[in-house]
Amino acid sequence: MSPVAVLIGPPGAGKSTVGELLAERLGVPFTDSDSIIEADQGRAISDIFLSDGEAAFRVMEREAVARALAEHDGVLALGGGAPMTEGVRADLEGHPVVFLAVGLAAGVRRVGLSTARPLLAGVNPRATFSALLQERLPVYRAAARHEIATDHLEPAAVVDAVLAALSPEADRAGR
Ligand SMILES: Nc1ncnc2c1ncn2[C@@H]1O[C@H](COP(=O)(O)OP(=O)(O)OP(=O)(O)O)[C@@H](O)[C@H]1O
Ligand SMILES: O=C(O)C1=C[C@@H](O)[C@@H](O)[C@H](O)C1
Ligand SMILES: [Mg+2]
Numbered sequence: 001m002s003p004v005a006v007l008i009g010p011p012g013a014g015k016s017t018v019g020e021l022l023a024e025r026l027g028v029p030f031t032d033s034d035s036i037i038e039a040d041q042g043r044a045i046s047d048i049f050l051s052d053g054e055a056a057f058r059v060m061e062r063e064a065v066a067r068a069l070a071e072h073d074g075v076l077a078l079g080g081g082a083p084m085t086e087g088v089r090a091d092l093e094g095h096p097v098v099f100l101a102v103g104l105a106a107g108v109r110r111v112g113l114s115t116a117r118p119l120l121a122g123v124n125p126r127a128t129f130s131a132l133l134q135e136r137l138p139v140y141r142a143a144a145r146h147e148i149a150t151d152h153l154e155p156a157a158v159v160d161a162v163l164a165a166l167s168p169e170a171d172r173a174g175r
Contacts, residue, residue: 002069002095003076004028005166008083008140009100010133011119012110014150015077018100018158025159028074033082036064045079054119062087069095081119083143084136092143098162099144101137104130106151 004026007015016032023030034045037060041048048057061079065088068076082088102110108126119128141147146165150158 001071001073003072003074004096005075005162006069006092006095006097007075007077007100007162008092008097008144009080010102010107010129010136010140011080012107013080013100013102014110014155014158015080015100017155018150018162019075019077021155021159022162023075025163026075029072030075030077031068031072032077032079033061033064033068034077034079036068037061037079040064049119058085061085062091066091081136083139089139089143096166097144097146098165099140099147100158101140101147101149101151103149103151104133107133 005019005022007013007019007022009015019032020030037048037057038044041060043051045057048060058081061082062085065078065082069091078088083092104126108129111125111129119132146162148158148161148165153161
C-alpha cells in the first residue's frame with residue numbers, strides 16, 4: 001500500500017484543493033499530513049506551533065508522513081514545509097512525488113492573510129513568502145519527479161497536468 005500521488009509545494013500551491021480533485025477523479029481517498037496531525041493531536045496546526053513550537057511540529061509531521069506513505073493508498077498532500085525535513089525527503093524516495101509550483105504574486109494572492117498559516121502570520125507576509133520560496137524551491141525540485149507550474153492554471157487543469165505527468169508511470173506499474 002502506498003500513495004498513487006504525493007503532492008508537495010509551498011502554501012497556496014493548491015496541494016489540498018488539487019489533491020481532493022485528483023483523488024475524486026481517480027476514485028481514491030485523499031489525505032493531507034496537516035489533517036492527520038490535527039486529528040492525532042485534537043488541535044489546530046496553529047495551536048501546535050504556538051504551544052509546542054515548530055521543531056516539535058516537524059517531529060510530529062515526519063511521523064505522520066511516514067505513516068501515510070506506508071498506509072495511505074490514495075492521493076497524499078504534504079504540509080508545505082514537510083520536504084524541508086531530511087528524514088521526510090529520505091522517506092519520499094521511490095514515491096510518485098509531484099511538485100506544485102506557484103510564483104510569489106499568485107502564491108500571496110491565494111494565501112491571503114489567513115492566520116491559519118503560522119509561518120506567514122508575521123508583519124510582512126510577502127517578504128516571508130518570498131524568502132520561503134527561494135529557500136525551498138531547490139528542495140522541492142530535488143524531492144519531486146514532476147513539477148507543474150500552477151500560476152495560470154485552474155485547479156481542474158492542474159489535475160489534468162498531474163495525471164498527464166503520472167500516466168506513463170501508472171502504465172509501467174500496470175495500473
Ligand atoms: N490552481 C489554482 N488556481 C487558483 N486558485 C487556486 C489554485 N489552487 C488553489 N487555489 C486557491 O488557493 C488557496 C490555497 O489553496 P490550498 O489550500 O489548496 O493550498 P495548499 O497548497 O494546500 O496550502 P497549505 O500548504 O497552506 O495547506 C485556496 O483558496 C484555493 O481555492
Ligand atoms: O509551509 C509550512 O512550513 C507549513 C505549511 C502548512 O501546510 C502547515 O504544515 C504548517 O503551517 C507549516
Ligand atoms: Mg493544504
